[in-house]
Amino acid sequence: xxxxxxxxxxxxxxxxxxxxxxxxxxxxxxxxxxxxxxxxxxxxxxxxxxxxxxxxxxxxxxxxxxxxxxxxxxxxxxxxxxxxxxxxxxxxxxxxxxxxxxxxxxxxxxxxxxxxxxxxxxxxxxxxxxxxxxxxxxxxxxxxxxxxxxxxxxxxxxxxxxxxxxxxxxxxxxxxxxxxxxxxxxxxxxxxxxxxxxxxxxxxxxxxxxxxxxxxxxxxxxxxxxxxxxxxxxxxxxxxxxxxxxxxxxxxxxxxxxxxxxxxxxxxxxxxxxxxxxxxxxxxxxxxxxxxxxxxxxxxxxxxxxxxxxxxxxxxxxxxxxxxxxxxxxxxxxxxxxxxxxxxxxxxxxxxxxxxxxxxxxxxxxxxxxxxxxxxxxxxxxxxxxxxxxxxxxxxxxxxxxxxxxxxxxxxxxxxxxxxxxxxxxxxxxxxxxxxxxxxxxxxxxxxxxxxxxxxxxxxxxxxxxxxxxxxxxxxxxxxxxxxxxxxxxxxxxxxxxxxxxxxxxxxxxxxxxxxxxxxxxxxxxxxxxxxxxxxxxxxxxxxxxxxxxxxxxxxxxxxxxxxxxxxxxxxxxxxxxxxxxxxxxxxxxxxxxxxxxxxxxxxxxxxxxxxxxxxxxxxxxxxxxxxxxxxxxxxxxxxxxxxxxxxxx
Amino acid sequence: xxxxxxxxxxxxxxxxxxxxxxxxxxxxxxxxxxxxxxxxxxxxxxxxxxxxxxxxxxxxxxxxxxxxxxxxxxxxxxxxxxxxxxxxxxxxxxxxxxxxxxxxxxxxxxxxxxxxxxxxxxxxxxxxxxxxxxxxxxxxxxxxxxxxxxxxxxxxxxxxxxxxxxxxxxxxxxxxxxxxxxxxxxxxxxxxxxxxxxxxxxxxxxxxxxxxxxxxxxxxxxxxxxxxxxxxx
Numbered sequence: 001x002x003x004x005x006x007x008x009x010x011x012x013x014x015x016x017x018x019x020x021x022x023x024x025x026x027x028x029x030x031x032x033x034x035x036x037x038x039x040x041x042x043x044x045x046x047x048x049x050x051x052x053x054x055x056x057x058x059x060x061x062x063x064x065x066x067x068x069x070x071x072x073x074x075x076x077x078x079x080x081x082x083x084x085x086x087x088x089x090x091x092x093x094x095x096x097x098x099x100x101x102x103x104x105x106x107x108x109x110x111x112x113x114x115x116x117x118x119x120x121x122x123x124x125x126x127x128x129x130x131x132x133x134x135x136x137x138x139x140x141x142x143x144x145x146x147x148x149x150x151x152x153x154x155x156x157x158x159x160x161x162x163x164x165x166x167x168x169x170x171x172x173x174x175x176x177x178x179x180x181x182x183x184x185x186x187x188x189x190x191x192x193x194x195x196x197x198x199x200x201x202x203x204x205x206x207x208x209x210x211x212x213x214x215x216x217x218x219x220x221x222x223x224x225x226x227x228x229x230x231x232x233x234x235x236x237x238x239x240x241x242x243x244x245x246x247x248x249x250x251x252x253x254x255x256x257x258x259x260x261x262x263x264x265x266x267x268x269x270x271x272x273x274x275x276x277x278x279x280x281x282x283x284x285x286x287x288x289x290x291x292x293x294x295x296x297x298x299x300x301x302x303x304x305x306x307x308x309x310x311x312x313x314x315x316x317x318x319x320x321x322x323x324x325x326x327x328x329x330x331x332x333x334x335x336x337x338x339x340x341x342x343x344x345x346x347x348x349x350x351x352x353x354x355x356x357x358x359x360x361x362x363x364x365x366x367x368x369x370x371x372x373x374x375x376x377x378x379x380x381x382x383x384x385x386x387x388x389x390x391x392x393x394x395x396x397x398x399x400x401x402x403x404x405x406x407x408x409x410x411x412x413x414x415x416x417x418x419x420x421x422x423x424x425x426x427x428x429x430x431x432x433x434x435x436x437x438x439x440x441x442x443x444x445x446x447x448x449x450x451x452x453x454x455x456x457x458x459x460x461x462x463x464x465x466x467x468x469x470x471x472x473x474x475x476x477x478x479x480x481x482x483x484x485x486x487x488x489x490x491x492x493x494x495x496x497x498x499x500x501x502x503x504x505x506x507x508x509x510x511x512x513x514x515x516x517x518x519x520x521x522x523x524x525x526x527x528x529x530x531x532x533x534x535x536x537x538x539x540x541x542x543x544x545x546x547x548x549x550x551x552x553x554x555x556x557x558x559x560x561x562x563x564x565x566x567x568x569x570x571x572x573x574x575x576x577x578x579x580x581x582x583x584x585x586x587x588x589x590x591x592x593x594x595x596x597x598x599x600x601x602x603x604x605x606x607x608x609x610x611x612x613x614x615x616x617x618x619x620x621x622x623x624x625x626x627x628x629x630x631x632x633x634x635x636x637x638x639x640x641x642x643x644x645x646x647x648x649x650x
Numbered sequence: 651x652x653x654x655x656x657x658x659x660x661x662x663x664x665x666x667x668x669x670x671x672x673x674x675x676x677x678x679x680x681x682x683x684x685x686x687x688x689x690x691x692x693x694x695x696x697x698x699x700x701x702x703x704x705x706x707x708x709x710x711x712x713x714x715x716x717x718x719x720x721x722x723x724x725x726x727x728x729x730x731x732x733x734x735x736x737x738x739x740x741x742x743x744x745x746x747x748x749x750x751x752x753x754x755x756x757x758x759x760x761x762x763x764x765x766x767x768x769x770x771x772x773x774x775x776x777x778x779x780x781x782x783x784x785x786x787x788x789x790x791x792x793x794x795x796x797x798x799x800x801x802x803x804x805x806x807x808x809x810x811x812x813x814x815x816x817x818x819x820x821x822x823x824x825x826x827x828x829x830x831x832x833x834x835x836x837x838x839x840x841x842x843x844x845x846x847x848x849x850x851x852x853x854x855x856x857x858x859x860x861x862x863x864x865x866x867x868x869x870x871x872x873x874x875x876x877x878x879x880x881x882x883x
Contacts, residue, residue, distance in 0.1 A: 063702040097777075104770035112767075112796045121767065125790030129709060133701075137782040 001025055003059045015236035029213045031227035035476045036448025038233040040216045044186045067182035071189050073169050078162040085161050086143045089179035093136045100127040146175045149201045151360055167193035167361040184212040191219045192473055194499055195360045218477055220245045220502050263303045273297055311478045314430045316490045319462035322351050323387030326465050326493040332381035334367055341367050345519045354494040356504045356526055359514035365497045366396055366469050373467050392463030396470045398454040404443030408433050408453055415460050431456040447474040464492035472500045501526050577642040584635040591628045598624055656684040661869045675863055675871040676831045682868045689827045689865040691834050695820045696860040699853045706850045709813035711791050715840050716833040717808025719826035724805050726798055727765035727773050739799035740806045750776055762805050764793045827865055843882045
């Protein structure tokens, strides 16, 4: 168990924690939430012992260990291979094993009755016992399971860490923490660099994790699936809510409503009492009563209302609409050295389309958006923008690329925009840079604040095609909601790369999956894409690829029976529709044959000698053509019905 | 769980809440034994220790006064004259590099493994094979020793080794139904005595929390830890 006793922390006038106390039990699953800069990461670092606190403030039981995954990459030896680096999670066992091997070797050299033998034997016993109770014998299979679950391939195991990108190194750090199996796993934004499939695997893994979990995440589906309690850090206070994130949102609102009405009632009562006191204070017969009411007021516990935390507020400015097509891409190719990122990529984006790009790390998502934004050139293929398309780009590292020497206001003024200072200030105000904040240097801003400034820069100039790469990284949930709403209401086109399922679900209408150099378009949002791909996965066995999700394949007799039942239902409900389509197809064939026979007849010059016969045949031909058109119409309608029924069943 | 008719019959008169004295318990398990073979007598002891703490690990060996009733195949890693000494004492296999090679090839037809200290360098190489099967010689358990003859003799005459699991429970086999109540009770007393001797100084609260005995196929009978403690000298 971990106990937090009266934790207080203050930076200048801002209270990060004000007498925070609480307990964390060994099986607790806690989601830590709060706006950017509320102190979530600080609290996690304190629990992990990375940030030193006064003795007694944070107490841990001796047997409990903590594993902390920070947001940035630390503690990885880049020269080491992937497998060896992952193995360091078991370093305590490996050290003991090394010592044991040394003892075994020395035992071979010691004479039977020598002095040192007893000491060596005792140490051998201790070490052997320690190793027997550890996971040394299952180490290799655990490492393989976790690394492959997090998306690495067997061929990667012997590659040096230096060959992996930042996103993959973060996965390695996560793998090391999962392998070390600490009593408390403290994860700071573990989902930031994970693709959708790996995220599902991680969720499954953490669901079966034996120790306690404390997670900071801005992915609400991830939190909803994993945590059983929410700790909200707000204005220096820590409030505990039971249940997952969705329950927290509802309960927080309820609590606020109840407190607000209790506060209103109390204020009304105070006002009433004060009126009574003012009126009767100087009246001799009632003065005593007035005094006693005053005393009652003094004794009253005053209800305090929490100050509301301000949220950013903005809309993307309207811009002149583009032509019908925003972008047309044909046979696009891109390689880095020998590595082919994609080849033969076709894509057509119409005005108003909101496209999500998904895929594993390194699949080429950022490369594609950079090509779209004109920051990189393709190796082949055509990329055309439609008429009057104005592009605005928000890169993955946009926030980090801001000049740290400039102030917030200067950063905005460097933009080529015709806005007055007061207009710029009011725009910055919407992104919570108020008063003197605009004179802060960019270098001192937090990750979330930099992201907000980058967003403010982006919306300063109107555009009708937004290209955004991971816009929600570092943004707190409140800001994410506002951004999501703004993107939903935006009437231009959007191309967005993100791993945040909840965020994408709200506004996208198309999903582009990049996988193994191929691009597949799904005509729906991310939920539609997930349901489609899971369906596909359960139907096909990919050779040499580990099953990523336990739920993707039916196991056991019951599951098979269930599947069979579903198939039977599907066949039964689709059968009449299929029959109708087949019937209409047969009719079309017959009518087509009749029509072509009539055409042949009409082509015969002899027909025109007999006027009556010609009229009759002409009428027949017109009727046949009409019939055929009608049947085609019916066939299309039947096809649509069949497709809809299939969709429903999925 | 669905049980067979023999088991159901054997628990007909059993009061599941009753705590038995040692003699009552031993009589009851022997009386309720119904299998067609000579069933083993098993014991499970719940201890008030936290096995996550290294200093609260309870692990040792004990030569039971009446043996376990099971003949175990013993393998000894030794060299020189110690090989013959081990074989004379009753070891089933004794040798050095030849046995290591055989084990590396997948052969594992033995239940106990003993080694002389000078062989540990070689035995360490097959730690990954022996370790997961709890066969690795360990000086704490007395299986790394030059006195191989004595240890082989002990193992052959019924030595049990036991350790507390993650849940704080020790499981062991303490004899056969055919021993009769007295011998079984004597083994249990010796076993409990050993466990009490091993109490870690850092363990807090009640040490002997619960004791249950059973036969291989039969129902479990709970024993009174307080009475057991008083029986131990």
